Amino acid sequence: MRTSAGEQIFKVFNYILLAALSLTMVMPLIQLLAVSFSSPFAADAKQVYLLPVEFTSASWEYILSKAELWRSFGVTVYITVVGTLLSMLFTVLTAYPLAQRSFLIRKQMMLMIVITMIFNAPMIPFFLTVRELGMLNSLWSLIIPGLISTFNMIIIRTFFMGLPAEIDDSARIDGCGDGRILFQMYLPLSKPVLATVSLFYAVGYWNTFSRAVLFIRDPNLWPLQMKLREYLMNPEDLVGITQGVETLGYNATTLKAATIIFATVPIILVYPYLQKYFVKGALLGSVKG
Numbered sequence: 001m002r003t004s005a006g007e008q009i010f011k012v013f014n015y016i017l018l019a020a021l022s023l024t025m026v027m028p029l030i031q032l033l034a035v036s037f038s039s040p041f042a043a044d045a046k047q048v049y050l051l052p053v054e055f056t057s058a059s060w061e062y063i064l065s066k067a068e069l070w071r072s073f074g075v076t077v078y079i080t081v082v083g084t085l086l087s088m089l090f091t092v093l094t095a096y097p098l099a100q101r102s103f104l105i106r107k108q109m110m111l112m113i114v115i116t117m118i119f120n121a122p123m124i125p126f127f128l129t130v131r132e133l134g135m136l137n138s139l140w141s142l143i144i145p146g147l148i149s150t151f152n153m154i155i156i157r158t159f160f161m162g163l164p165a166e167i168d169d170s171a172r173i174d175g176c177g178d179g180r181i182l183f184q185m186y187l188p189l190s191k192p193v194l195a196t197v198s199l200f201y202a203v204g205y206w207n208t209f210s211r212a213v214l215f216i217r218d219p220n221l222w223p224l225q226m227k228l229r230e231y232l233m234n235p236e237d238l239v240g241i242t243q244g245v246e247t248l249g250y251n252a253t254t255l256k257a258a259t260i261i262f263a264t265v266p267i268i269l270v271y272p273y274l275q276k277y278f279v280k281g282a283l284l285g286s287v288k289g
Contacts, residue, residue: 036258040251058249099160
């Protein structure tokens with residue numbers, strides 16, 4: 001089917017608009033990357049835009065040599081991987097029964113769960129509960145309290161409810177129990193929603209900050225965002241200058257830019273690998289008429 005000239009013009013206009021919006025989102029990151037590879041004099045003089053000025057990798061060599069930064073990176077990777085896996089497991093296990101029409105009290109259960117999304121726990125009782133459970137100053141305090149997101153659970157439940165009823169019926173006729181139906185039939189058909197929700201959880205764990213401020217006292221257990229906050233508020237802790245800037249090739253400005261990129265890019269690199277699952281359509285042909 002041929003498109004009219006007006007439709008083609010509209011499509012080109014949309015592409016241009018989306019490209020412009022994408023650039024406005026990417027340019028600050030590119031500018032920070034350029035600053036991290038620029039000389040301290042050019043960075044402080046605001047001469048750096050999208051390309052490095054007086055290129056130098058001194059800032060990156062310095063921050064990549066800091067053991068405490070790598071320790072915080074390891075903490076963040078740990079809570080992101082473990083937290084995402086546990087969150088997905090328990091979210092799926094919660095969403096599956098709530099999606100079953102045979103579960104008689106599912107509406108009442110959903111009402112109770114949705115109430116927790118509308119009315120959040122006050123900070124002080126929340127803190128006291130975590131402390132009484134013995135999770136204070138533990139990495140589990142960054143994982144368990146946010147193990148299940150009501151919003152993410154509703155997304156998965158809604159997807160499960162949209163699966164053809166014939167899948168469930170035919171599986172039960174063949175003698176399958178709920179466990180096999182969930183893990184061998186539902187989950188393989190749910191890759192798009194599972195990938196999307198996994199990304200939501202992973203980004204949330206990677207950016208963990210407020211709970212770390214509340215529950216973590218040991219600097220050795222600080223996630224990356226806490227360490228980044230420390231460096232941005234106290235740049236002298238990051239720089240540790242004992243020589244002239246001319247000798248070092250970096251200063252607080254270039255180091256902060258490099259640290260921000262270091263803390264941001266890893267989670268961004270996950271997006272391309274999950275992007276193909278964002279387009280719903282995995283169910284096409286799963287049930288034959």
